[in-house]
Amino acid sequence: MKGRLLPGYFFSAAAAVSYGTSQVISRTVVREMASPLVTSAFSLIFGLLFLYLFLFPTLNRQIRQRNTPQVGRGVILFVGSGVAAGVGVTAMYAGLKWAPVTVVSPVTAINPLVAIGLTHLFLQHLERVTWRILVGALLVVGGVVMITLSQV
């Protein structure tokens, strides 16, 4: 493993731990306190407040210093990313109204393969999708489907 990649693996694993912990907590919250969409909406508001508190000095400096068309392009791409994630969450909850979790969760779990496919199609100039990455991703998705099915 190349040393330069280590921080990236660490941050990706930290993201999985954060998301995984929030999934366990949200099971109880959604069952006993509020609907999934209301929970997501309020969680996003609090998440934004925390992000602003954590990143306040950095964000203010960046917003003041880098007012160029390049920044505008970056903002548009990240707005697209945020909206796409919102579509993902909303569609997943809509799916659960029409089909059981045994169908919805495994189908939704293929999203890393979608990301890899789109990366291969549109981001070849930025990164390369190798066979080993594809096989690894297929095993992760397969395993996640098994984990999901074992819990319902």
Next chain:
Amino acid sequence: MDSSLIGIGFSLLAALGFGVSAVLVRPGLAHISFTLGTFVSVVASMLFIGTIAALTDFSALFSVSLAALAWFAVLGLLSFAMGRLFYYRGIARLGVARAAPIVGATPLVAAVLAILVYQEALSYLLALGVTTVVIGIVIILREQG
């Protein structure tokens, strides 16, 4: 139409949404930092989901308890202030193809926590799933390209 097919359609749309979300981050990082990018993306998600929640369940937004608000704060911290920030940082360092499957292994963490916290039983299927995910991640970690 069979309701399951509609459910599958929405699930595929969800997978597409999450996939597109990750892929847009990579070119975005060429223009702005992952910190500003995370902030912008959480604002966009909040406006989108807030609007959908207001349109579909407006009264519920004003009937949440104080205890629920406290849990929402914990979820916001874990999912968006930490989870999304770490994910975008991971994409910045590794690229989408490596970071997305590792973050996609989130149910593995949830399953382990559920066993530890809620004392849920460890079935053969769960053990097989966990093993398969770990092998997949090891293969990705060993990729040198």
